[in-house]
Amino acid sequence: MSFPDATSAEIEQAAQRAWQAFLAYRKTSWKQRADLLYQIAETLRAREAELVALAMKETHLPELRLKNEFARTLFQLQQYGKALETGIWAEFRIDTAVHDPASAQPDVRKSYVPLGPVAVFGASNFPFAFSTAGGDTASALAAGCSVIVKAHPAHPHTSTQVAACIQQAIQQSSLPENVFQHIHGTSPAVSEMLVKHPLIKAVGFTGSYVAGKALFDIARQRKQPIPVFAEMGSVNPVFLLPEKLSRDTATLADMLAGSITLSAGQFCTKPGLILGIKSEALQHFTSLLTEKLKHIQAQHMLHEGIAHAFREKVQLARHQQQILELIPFSSSTHTLEAKPVLSLTSASAFIDNPVLHEEVFGPYALIVTCEIFEEMLEVADRLEAQLTCTLMATENDLQQYRRLIDALTLICGRMIWNGVPTGVRVCMAMHHGSPFPATTDSHFTSVGADAIKRFVRPVCFQNFPDPFLPPELQNENPLQIWRTINHQLTSSKIE
Amino acid sequence: MSFPDATSAEIEQAAQRAWQAFLAYRKTSWKQRADLLYQIAETLRAREAELVALAMKETHLPELRLKNEFARTLFQLQQYGKALETGIWAEFRIDTAVHDPASAQPDVRKSYVPLGPVAVFGASNFPFAFSTAGGDTASALAAGCSVIVKAHPAHPHTSTQVAACIQQAIQQSSLPENVFQHIHGTSPAVSEMLVKHPLIKAVGFTGSYVAGKALFDIARQRKQPIPVFAEMGSVNPVFLLPEKLSRDTATLADMLAGSITLSAGQFCTKPGLILGIKSEALQHFTSLLTEKLKHIQAQHMLHEGIAHAFREKVQLARHQQQILELIPFSSSTHTLEAKPVLSLTSASAFIDNPVLHEEVFGPYALIVTCEIFEEMLEVADRLEAQLTCTLMATENDLQQYRRLIDALTLICGRMIWNGVPTGVRVCMAMHHGSPFPATTDSHFTSVGADAIKRFVRPVCFQNFPDPFLPPELQNENPLQIWRTINHQLTSSKIE
Numbered sequence: 006m007s008f009p010d011a012t013s014a015e016i017e018q019a020a021q022r023a024w025q026a027f028l029a030y031r032k033t034s035w036k037q038r039a040d041l042l043y044q045i046a047e048t049l050r051a052r053e054a055e056l057v058a059l060a061m062k063e064t065h066l067p068e069l070r071l072k073n074e075f076a077r078t079l080f081q082l083q084q085y086g087k088a089l090e091t092g093i094w095a096e097f098r099i100d101t102a103v104h105d106p107a108s109a110q111p112d113v114r115k116s117y118v119p120l121g122p123v124a125v126f127g128a129s130n131f132p133f134a135f136s137t138a139g140g141d142t143a144s145a146l147a148a149g150c151s152v153i154v155k156a157h158p159a160h161p162h163t164s165t166q167v168a169a170c171i172q173q174a175i176q177q178s179s180l181p182e183n184v185f186q187h188i189h190g191t192s193p194a195v196s197e198m199l200v201k202h203p204l205i206k207a208v209g210f211t212g213s214y215v216a217g218k219a220l221f222d223i224a225r226q227r228k229q230p231i232p233v234f235a236e237m238g239s240v241n242p243v244f245l246l247p248e249k250l251s252r253d254t255a256t257l258a259d260m261l262a263g264s265i266t267l268s269a270g271q272f273c274t275k276p277g278l279i280l281g282i283k284s285e286a287l288q289h290f291t292s293l294l295t296e297k298l299k300h301i302q303a304q305h306m307l308h309e310g311i312a313h314a315f316r317e318k319v320q321l322a323r324h325q326q327q328i329l330e331l332i333p334f335s336s337s338t339h340t341l342e343a344k345p346v347l348s349l350t351s352a353s354a355f356i357d358n359p360v361l362h363e364e365v366f367g368p369y370a371l372i373v374t375c376e377i378f379e380e381m382l383e384v385a386d387r388l389e390a391q392l393t394c395t396l397m398a399t400e401n402d403l404q405q406y407r408r409l410i411d412a413l414t415l416i417c418g419r420m421i422w423n424g425v426p427t428g429v430r431v432c433m434a435m436h437h438g439s440p441f442p443a444t445t446d447s448h449f450t451s452v453g454a455d456a457i458k459r460f461v462r463p464v465c466f467q468n469f470p471d472p473f474l475p476p477e478l479q480n481e482n483p484l485q486i487w488r489t490i491n492h493q494l495t496s497s498k499i500e
Numbered sequence: 501m502s503f504p505d506a507t508s509a510e511i512e513q514a515a516q517r518a519w520q521a522f523l524a525y526r527k528t529s530w531k532q533r534a535d536l537l538y539q540i541a542e543t544l545r546a547r548e549a550e551l552v553a554l555a556m557k558e559t560h561l562p563e564l565r566l567k568n569e570f571a572r573t574l575f576q577l578q579q580y581g582k583a584l585e586t587g588i589w590a591e592f593r594i595d596t597a598v599h600d601p602a603s604a605q606p607d608v609r610k611s612y613v614p615l616g617p618v619a620v621f622g623a624s625n626f627p628f629a630f631s632t633a634g635g636d637t638a639s640a641l642a643a644g645c646s647v648i649v650k651a652h653p654a655h656p657h658t659s660t661q662v663a664a665c666i667q668q669a670i671q672q673s674s675l676p677e678n679v680f681q682h683i684h685g686t687s688p689a690v691s692e693m694l695v696k697h698p699l700i701k702a703v704g705f706t707g708s709y710v711a712g713k714a715l716f717d718i719a720r721q722r723k724q725p726i727p728v729f730a731e732m733g734s735v736n737p738v739f740l741l742p743e744k745l746s747r748d749t750a751t752l753a754d755m756l757a758g759s760i761t762l763s764a765g766q767f768c769t770k771p772g773l774i775l776g777i778k779s780e781a782l783q784h785f786t787s788l789l790t791e792k793l794k795h796i797q798a799q800h801m802l803h804e805g806i807a808h809a810f811r812e813k814v815q816l817a818r819h820q821q822q823i824l825e826l827i828p829f830s831s832s833t834h835t836l837e838a839k840p841v842l843s844l845t846s847a848s849a850f851i852d853n854p855v856l857h858e859e860v861f862g863p864y865a866l867i868v869t870c871e872i873f874e875e876m877l878e879v880a881d882r883l884e885a886q887l888t889c890t891l892m893a894t895e896n897d898l899q900q901y902r903r904l905i906d907a908l909t910l911i912c913g914r915m916i917w918n919g920v921p922t923g924v925r926v927c928m929a930m931h932h933g934s935p936f937p938a939t940t941d942s943h944f945t946s947v948g949a950d951a952i953k954r955f956v957r958p959v960c961f962q963n964f965p966d967p968f969l970p971p972e973l974q975n976e977n978p979l980q981i982w983r984t985i986n987h988q989l990t991s992s993k994i995e
Contacts, residue, residue, distance in 0.1 A: 032906070093984055096591065098929035098950070111919055113929040118909050120935075120942070206935075225720045229936050232943070403968050410968065411527070414613050414959055421962040424606055433984055434593035434608040436960040440615075441724050447615070447957040448727070448943070455593070455958075462942040463950070464909055465931040467916040473898050473905065487989050489588055489928055494982050494989065 008161045008189035013198055019153050019186050020202040023122035026183035027151040031119050033180070034476070035484070038147055039086035041184075044174040045138060045146075046082040049075075049167065056166055060132040063160040065305035065341060070268055071133070078133040081140055081431050085147045088433065088454030092486025094147070095458060097477050099490045101499065102468070111468045114478040117461035119149030120232075121206030124199045126220070128211035129159040129307050130271040136160070137167040137187065140451055141209030141234070148460035150207070151184045155199060158191045159308045193219065200224050200233075207460055210235040211273070211451065214364075214442055221445045234459045236451045238273040238364050239443040241426045242388060243395040244280050244381065244409060246402035249423070251286035257397055258290050261370070262297035264425035266345050269304035270368035271311070274393050274426040277365060280352075280373045280381055291349065291372055295331045298345040298368075305341045306367060312341050315367035319346050322371070325361055327354035331372070343367050352380045356387050378406060385412040390440035390447075393419045393426035416440065418447075503656045503684035508693055514648050514681050515697040518617035521678035522646040526614050528675070529971070530979070533642055534581035536679075539669040540633060540641075541577040544570075544662065551661055555627040558655040560800035560836060565763055566628070573628040576635055576926050580642045583928065583949030587981025589642070590953060592972050594985045596994065597963070606963045609973040612956035614644030615727075616701030619694045621715070623706035624654040624802050625766045631655070632662040632682065635946055636704030636729070643955035645702070646679045650694060653686045654803045688714070695719050695728075702955055705730040706768075706946065709859075709937055716940045729954045731946045733768035733859050734938040736921045737883060738890040739775050739876065739904060741897035744918070746781035752892055753785050756865070757792035759920035761840050764799035765863035766806070769888050769921040772860060775847075775868045775876055786844065786867055790826045793840040793863075800836045801862060807836050810862035814841050817866070820856055822849035826867070838862050847875045851882050873901060880907040885935035885942075888914045888921035913938070913945075 011019070033041075049056065057071045064071070088094040095117055103110035123145040127136030134140065137154050145152045156164035168187035175184050190196060196216075200208055200223045208224055210217050210233065217235030224233045245257065264276050279294075281287040306312040319334045331347040345368040352375040355361050361371060375381040385394075394417040396402075396409065403410065403422075413420055418439035429437055429452050437452035438444050444451075449459045466474055476483045480499040487496050506514070528536075544551065552566045559566070583589040590612055598605035618640040622631030629635065632649050640647045651659035663682035670679050685691060688711075695703055695718045703719055705712050705728065712730030719728045740752065759771050774789075776782040801807040814829045827842040840863040847870040850856050856866060870876040880889075889912040891897075891904065898905065898917075908915055913934035924932055924947050932947035933939050939946075944954045961969055971978045975994040982991050 088987070091987070093987060093989065096950075098927075098948075100925065100927035100929040110925050110927070111916075111923075113925055113927055115929040115931050121910075221725070222720075225717075230716070230940070231936075232941075400965055400967075403965065407968075415616075417959065418957075419960045419962055420964070421606075422964045422968075424963050430595065430605050430608055430962075432593075432595035432605070432608055433987060434595040434610040434960055436610050436958040438958065440957065441726075445725070446727075448953070450958060453593075455591075458943070462913075462935065463931040463933065463945060464912065465914045465929055467914060467925075468919050469915070469917045470895055470898065472895075473902075473917075492582070492586070492588060492928060494588065 008156065010190045010192050010195050011188040015188065016195065016198045016202065019188055020122065020204040022183035023151040023153050023186060024204040026181040027122050029181050030151055030184045031149045033149065035089045038149060039090045041146060041174060041178045041180060042082040042086035042143060044178050045171050046079040048170040048174040049138060050079055052166070052170060056163060059166060060160060060163045063163050064132050064307050066268060074131060074133045077431060078138055081134065082138070082143050084431060085143045085454050085457060088457070089147050092477065092484055093433070094454050097486065097488040099478065099488055099499070101491060113465055113467050114469070114474060115463055115465040116475050116477050118464045120460050120462060121150060122204055123150045123152050123207045123209060123460055124205050125152055125154045126196065126210040126212065127154065127157045127164065129157050129311065130268070132160045132163045133167070135211040137164045138171055140456055144456040145209065145460045146184070147457045150460045153186045153188060153199065155196060156187060156189050161189055196220060197223055201227060203229065205231065207231055208233040213237060217445060233445050234449055234451060235445040236273065236437065237443060238366070239391040239439065240277040240362065240364050241274055241391055241393045241395070242278040242280060243276045243397060245287065245290065246396065246398035246406055247282055247284065248399040248402045249397045250281060250290060251284070252399065254286055254290045255293055258293035258297055260425055262294055262301065264427045265370045266298065266301045266368045267427050269306050269343055271307060271366060272427045274429060276395065276426055277370055278373060279370055280375060280384060282375050282378055282381060287374060291331065295347055298332055298347050301345050303337055303342040303344040304368070306343050309340060311366065312343060315343055315365065318365040319369055321360060322365060323348060325358055327351055347372070349374065352376065352384050356384060362389060382408055382412055385409060388416055390443045391417045392437065392439050392443045393417060393421060395421040395424065395426050397423055418443070503651070505685045505687050505690050506683040510683065511690065511693045511697065514683055515617065515699040517678035518646040518648050518681060519699040521676040522617050524676050525646055525679045526644045528644065530584045533644060534585045536641060536669060536673045536675060537577040537581035537638060539673050540666050541574040543665040543669040544633060545574055547661070547665060551658060554661060555655060555658045558658050559627050559802050561763060569626060569628045572926060573633055576629065577633070577638050579926060580638045580949050580952060583952070584642050587972065587979055588928070589949050592981065592983040594973060594983055594994070596986060608960055608962050609964070609969060610958055610960040611970050611972050613959045615955050615957060616645060617699055618645045618647050618702045618704060618955055619700050620647055620649045621691065621705040621707065622649065622652045622659070624652050624806065625763070627655045627658045628662070630706045632659045633666055635951055639951040640704065640955045641679070642952045645955045648681045648683060648694065650691060651682060651684050656684055691715060692718055696722060698724065700726065702726055703728040708732060712940060727954070728940050729944055729946060730940040731768065731932065732938060733861070734886040734934065735772040735857065735859050736769050736886055736888045736890070737773040737775060738771045738892060740782065740785065741891065741893035741901055742777055742779065742781070743894040743897045744892045745776060745779070745785060747894065749781055749785045750788055753788035753792055755920055757789055757796065759922045760865045761793065761796045761863045762922050764801050764838055766802060766861060767922045769924060771865060771890065771921055773866055773868060775870060775879060777870050777873055777876060782869060786826065790842055793827055793842050796840050798832055798837040798839040799863070801838050804835060806861065807838060810838055810860065813860040814864055816855060817843065817860060820853055822846055842867070844869065847871065847879050851879060857884060877903060877907055880904060883911055885938045886912045887932065887934050887938045888912060888916060890916040890919065890921050892918055911935070
């Protein structure tokens with residue numbers, strides 16, 4: 006079974022249908038949208054075994070990993086639904102009228118409206134949680150937007166079946182069927198046509214820098230530019246601070262070996278860069294990590310393209326100046342297989358070589374040795390923006406090297422203390438984002454219910470009669486939500 | 501006294517200084533920043549008479565208008581300071597750790613960090629509230645960003661003196677002097693160099709579409725694209741619904757005549773388009789509005805360039821098909837003077853003529869007569885995005901023509917019932933924004949304390965030890981603010 010690329014006529018039709026569906030869907034209540042998300046989760050759950058099996062075949066990811074991802078996808082749908090129902094997904098502001106003639110002011114109340122049809126481009130490495138029914142789709146639907154997903158060509162069957170579940174849930178919820186549509190496309194022309202279409206009003210994307218940046222540029226060159234929320238990965242540096250490193254050398258080597266090779270290193274939060282200050286402890290850590298990684302078995306990568314890119318990137322990196330190959334690339338009989346690769350270089354060699362700053366997607370890491378702390382700080386200052394930065398440190402270390410925290414807050418979206426960056430908790434406090442080039446919009450997260458805000462914009466009503474206000478702004482507070490009334494948070498009514 | 505354009509060396513120096521100042525300023529507490537805003541307000545207040553006199557000379561705006569704007573500018577600084585101090589300016593999310601081994605989750609806490617140095621481009625029509633010490637500067641400083649203002653060439657003296665007040669307040673607050681810098685530039689090259697500089701991390705702009713869009717394009721083409729918050733004006737349609745129109749014909753004509761000509765129509769929220777359904781009442785309204793406007797005296801426009809553009813735009817509009825000139829353009833002996841101009845056309849002529857959809861900055865409005873309500877709805881569907889839309893309607897009208905509310909929420913940032921769009925209340929519930937082309941980022945407002953969010957981005961801390969968290973995220977809640985803890989809003993501590 007093959008999936009032909011959508012034609013321009015089909016894309017035109019999909020956009021028109023998405024717009025019509027949007028015009029109706031935007032008027033649904035938060036409760037209706039939350040119920041849709043719950044229904045999607047239930048419909049998916051009923052087909053878990055089949056969908057996981059399909060994804061295993063298409064992505065070569067192990068069963069347990071996919072089951073966890075599947076559970077996370079359902080949890081995400083439910084959590085966004087809950088955030089919507091309780092109103093904590095956003096801020097509702099009311100400033101009541103001032104009647105004193107000397108300083109009369111109108112009544113002003115602010116809520117949100119959905120942006121319009123959203124084009125979603127899923128990721129190859131997360132067939133569930135960052136794909137067809139993933140965070141972008143969940144948050145766009147929660148926002149009140151219709152969605153067109155372009156299936157990732159690496160898992161078109163899984164995507165098609167997940168899409169069928171969403172469509173079934175829409176039908177069961179008696180909502181317009183074109184609230185969600187699904188198209189295929191291996192050619193970049195399909196994505197381009199979709200993002201250029203005037204009726205598409207926003208884009209959600211998870212994937213490579215090259216593809217994400219291309220969509221960003223297309224969207225910005227439209228007659229009406231639209232927002233693109235592209236999450237494009239990063240190198241996720243880990244900083245080993247002296248006291249912690251000498252105390253917990255083996256534990257750190259263990260943790261990082263696991264994180265570097267989890268799912269064959271195919272995470273946007275994989276730690277690709279490990280920085281330490283020259284010391285015996287660092288040498289010891291390096292040999293422990295090398296040993297650990299050597300004993301980790303080869304894993305299948307997602308698809309030929311990614312396996313190929315991994316080989317290319319690793320080859321490019323090893324041919325740079327002053328690279329010591331701790332575990333060189335070793336080719337395998339199976340073209341999809343990848344074994345861990347570990348290299349080492351000096352901070353001075355690293356700082357001036359942009360090739361070494363680039364993400365290598367797969368089970369690869371580069372250790373960077375710094376002569377002194379100031380050199381580590383210099384590396385931090387020279388890094389591009391990162392989804393995550395990790396500090397392996399005792400509290401003494403944090404105290405002594407506080408300047409590193411200051412430096413890293415300039416470039417990262419999430420800072421982790423004594424943990425690994427892989428594993429992104431789905432919760433309201435999560436920020437999965439960062440300045441460019443890790444994402445195209447540093448204001449928003451793609452994980453956690455705050456992701457819904459990407460697909461709405463504020464709108465305010467001035468002096469509107471109560472019955473014509475949306476329920477979240479009405480005097481009676483029928484949704485029983487928290488609102489900022491005259492600069493005070495309250496869940497009270499307005500008398 | 502003349503103000504030479506900043507040279508490229510001066511811009512380079514300003515950007516470097518802004519970066520250094522930012523590195524220190526970003527670490528100030530909310531209280532320190534709020535105090536700076538209050539201090540700026542006080543420093544300005546002490547020089548009110550002088551500054552208003554200077555602005556009168558440079559902008560030809562009347563004294564009362566400038567005094568009101570001056571008061572609003574101080575109020576704005578104070579209000580943003582208050583929002584900052586009380587923590588209601590943003591959302592702070594905490595999800596505490598889950599220790600159950602089966603579903604263990606890290607502690608995650610989310611706050612914000614400032615983006616970096618911000619370039620601010622003020623407006624010609626608001627020498628105080630949307631210029632040097634205006635909303636963009638106030639919100640960038642509140643966010644923890646350093647600021648470089650390029651003075652508007654139409655009021656360089658006022659801008660220079662306001663800048664001096666800000667610099668004095670910074671000095672009095674013992675903050676780094678380059679937290680705020682001020683440069684001049686009549687050439688677009690100055691703006692371009694500033695926006696292109698890699699150390700500039702965001703742009704605030706209020707002005708014309710052409711200039712705003714140019715900055716947006718420059719910013720997006722940088723190696724590291726940066727956000728541009730440009731507010732570029734709109735036509736602000738007013739919809740006269742039948743029952744209201746026939747009941748309050750004279751009042752509506754009065755209100756609109758005032759709003760169209762307030763400050764010579766030089767507001768981004770000036771009602772430039774008035775739509776009604778063919779009726780005797782509409783005819784009566786039209787003649788009343790014509791009479792009112794005829795008797796409003798000529799006013800001085802801001803500067804030669806704007807007066808010239810007004811003449812050009814009005815001439816272009818009158819030469820379109822099917823335009824009835826109710827009050828034709830009349831030239832004046834004084835090149836700065838402008839008298840009100842009013843034209844009328846049919847919905848069918850309007851819909852297909854993009855020239856008539858464009859903003860005419862100045863005392864001009866176009867009445868569009870619709871055959872039936874459906875035609876009015878069609879006009880609404882064909883309009884570009886607007887900062888405001890106004891409904892003149894009884895509750896019966898709103899009930900009967902609810903589809904119009906639905907149509908307008910698609911395109912506007914603020915919807916007004918039975919009021920005029922001019923006059924933007926500075927409060928948290930205000931949304932002064934809209935989709936493109938009225939602004940370049942529909943997610944954010946440029947008025948009200950939510951404007952601060954433009955210049956920060958979220959950052960989250962995972963498993964961080966309490967003393968190393970920013971105060972807003974610490975267990976003890978030392979700032980006594982509201983936070984979302986495990987999905988519940990609370991001002992409690994974490995035990």
